[in-house]
Amino acid sequence: MINPAKIEEIAKQISGNLPQGVKNLADTFESKTKQAIQNKLAEMDFVSREEFDIQSKVLIRTREKLAELEAKVAEIEAKLDSDKHAE
Incomplete structure (x- = not known):
């Protein structure tokens, strides 16, 4: 499964490269984007590595x-x- 920390790292890199005047918008964008991605991943019905190994x-x-x-x-x-042949 995709590591949530990696998603957060990518979102921070994107927001870190934006101009200072756009920081508030970037922070909102980061949290909303992270939330949307996590929601979509949750809907995809993945199995955990542990469950896969058990199965x-x-x-x-x-x-x-x-x-x-x-x-x-x-x-x-x-x-x-x-x-049958002995008979």
Whole structure:
């Protein structure tokens, strides 16, 4: 996710380069812009890194379990097939 501190740093750089007479307007612009960007980012439905990592671990465990179950099914199918040929 985008770092709010980086957004603030960019906004300060922009306002720092404006003429002194425009400082009040720049301060208002900075806070409103930062607020608007943060609101839009919040609406984008991003997941946190922590949530992503947790879901990745769940997926790995699920894949491992699936591989185990596939091996068991193959073993049972092989046994049934050998039993069928033994008859």
